[in-house]
Amino acid sequence: MEFVRIATDLIVGFVSLLIITKIMGKTQITQITPFDFISALILGELVGNAVYDKETGIFQIVFAVVLWGSLIFCIEIITQKFRRSRTFLEGTPKIVIHKGQIDRDALKKSKLDLNQLQHLLRGKGAFSMREVEYAILENDGSISVLKKAPYSQPTRKDLNIEGPLIKLPICLISDGEVIWENVKSIGYDENWLQDQMKTLDVGTYKEIIYAEWKEGEGFYAQKA
Structure with missing residues (x-):
């Protein structure tokens, strides 16, 4: 009992x-x-x-x-x-590096030492203080980093390169289970999915660990 x-x-x-x-x-x-x-x-x-x-x-x-x-x-x-x-209830983000300079007062108020700050910065890919223009300690303890221009990654806009439109892939099969609402959302049905299975030479959906569909790239799957 x-x-x-x-x-x-x-x-x-x-x-x-x-x-x-x-x-x-x-x-x-x-x-x-x-x-x-x-x-x-x-x-x-x-x-x-x-x-x-x-x-x-x-x-x-x-x-x-x-x-x-x-x-x-x-x-x-x-x-x-x-x-x-x-x-009062959630706290406020604190700028711990301002224009490349470490704000010691902000570090003390946040109970954060330099070693901890370096650890957080490395997690954001900044291995040197000289790379950082701004660093903000968020309420959840994570850090947001804005690097100085020479150390930041260039964007397509910086290089004047027109990029393709971003399309979100739609998951159709996960661990052998078909997500039928996703299949219907892209305008297809079970017959279409069965045709895709035939091209992979598989008998059942259980043999597929993951499958997705992406506009412009079509159907993609991996066998279990």
Whole structure:
């Protein structure tokens, strides 16, 4: 019975966390701030501790997750509606290199030392301070770098070269599963896809690990 209780609590906690994560949106991962990080840790701890607490039932787990998720959601709404609250709740990006010069005050306020700064710069392909014109420490701890003109990559506009129109490839098959809505979105049907399979000499879609279609380049696939 103890294993059944733990399994039930884990499943309920998992589903609750999944729902809360979906509601919170992708910014919880892609643009995570220190506050978001701490919130995510506590949310996981609530479920983790409750699972092994015999006095805590399913309803208590759901209540704790929903309440904490609601508080986080309210904070997100506040930061969206009231611009002035973002500085306090999310922080502000800081310019740590300005016109090629390191801003020591900005580094101290951000609790960032020179070695950490160099590490972040190398991650952006800047292996020398002399290459950097501006560096901005973002709220999530990442850094954005604008290199000086001699060290930046030239663009087609700089070289006066007209480039082709960019076309987005459409995934049609992933791990042997056909994404039919994508097939229909490009104006084709199952008969067309079957014809493509014949050119690859395969019997079933399961034999294809990945396939895509791109305007101007046609069908492309790799066998499993």
